[in-house]
Amino acid sequence: MTLSDGSVVVTNDGYGENSLMRIDPERARVVWRVPLSAAWLGLARTGRDWRDTVWASGGPTNRVYRFAWQGGASWIRDSVALADSGAKVYPAGLVLLPRQGLVAVVGNLSDSIYFIDAATLRRRGAVPVGHRPYSAVGDNSSLYVSNWGDSTVTVIDLSVSPPVRRSALFVGPHPSALALRGSELLVALAGANGVARVDLATGQVREQLTVALAPQAPPGSDPNALALSPDGHTLYVALAGSNAVAVVRLGAKGMRVAGLIPVGWYPTAVAASADGRTLYVANGKGTGSGANPDGRYIGNIISGSVSVIPVPDSAGLQRYTSQVYALSPFSNARLRPATRSSDRPPELKHVVYIIRENRTYDQVFGDVARGNGDARLAIFDNAVTPNAHAIAGRWVLFDNFYVNGEVSADGHEWTDRAFASDYNEKTWPQIYSNRRKWDLTSGEDLANPGGTYLWDAALRQKLWVVNFGEMTDSDDDSTATRSARTNIPGLKDITATNYPGFVLAIPDTTRARLFADSVA
16 A cells, blocks of 8 residues: 555555554665554555544454654554454554545454444444455445355445445455456455456446466466556456466457566565556565574565566566566476376375375475485485385385475365465464464365365265365364364264364374274
């Protein structure tokens, strides 16, 4: 988000200390920073002539912060609570409604939107919306709320007091970011690699454009942030799963992807400067994580970044587009080697898929000479893990993993379905820092999309599948019978209920015996 002086304001919503930061794009420096106990997603501003007011959502605090900029480094800060700190509200996206003198704040966990008096900070009521609302935009008469957990946008009538819910528009899977363009609403569809163009007069989706790098690509591009150029002719779409921004031309006859701009890892916000000449892109994971031989926790290694990009001309956009494709596994030949018939293994009868977590390849197999590893990082080498090394030596060694999993939450998703959703990626840092409760194995489509997992694919091929412990829970009581239970629809009928779920007190030797007894 830009201020009236052209500087950029962002919130840091990650695992570590959260904060509000002001960035000087000319010097590429953070010039002001204020720590926050928590922040999440929502950011808006009003004002001009170096007298801006910035609003930020406080996530688990259930508060909304207001910062009045007095010029230079002088800010006046206050806040308002939407509910008690223990209530399930979780302020997310917010939008200013100048005509009504209100601030509308999305309650991500309460399925509601709240109204605050912008002058007095008094609460002015709430309106129920759809499931897991994410962001909101508004005009003089209506407010539009994207419902991340379903496929709708809620329309709220602002012409009456208090505002009332008018309708819900079906737009497509997991709508996230929104942008208003006259009588049209543009919607980023995180669950469909697309952008929907909604005619607000009819409430119908007029057009849906695929913004994935490949037309037939499965969901994974994660369009999750939108910004319009000042003239309204171009839409910039942040593609978190592709590390790129799609440049979409908006015409009377339709939308088209004019090109792609490479950015950092997992872009989550995009904004255009007032003159339209510069793009600002917030990259949730910066330039990556890397090895941690010093023992630092992975959540503290990942640092976000902001890309400052002069808007390219046609030739520059073409070069940028080529660069995006060159960096993508959809086009990099090294990631898609040709398979010869002589390379194919003999017919397989059984596949035993063993999931080991919390360790990188190098930490365990970095000492294996025939693999592409780093022995300096092998803290659990052959002397510590002889069984794992014996399995790798006897059967097969997979030594190159092109995945984005950092912790168990997204790592299991990458392991089980080769992708972690934007809901997973945007909430695990809050969950792991004790700012949000775990709900990533709830079985809801937002967290665990149906039909997308390895076992779903196997069952579609009429194969026999049994699940031992994956995505299951058990009572953590050493005296109790630990029957496994799962919320994942595709696992409920194929899970061995006598095999315990995530209980660290159970040794692997016990698990091996239970597995052997089950398949004997």
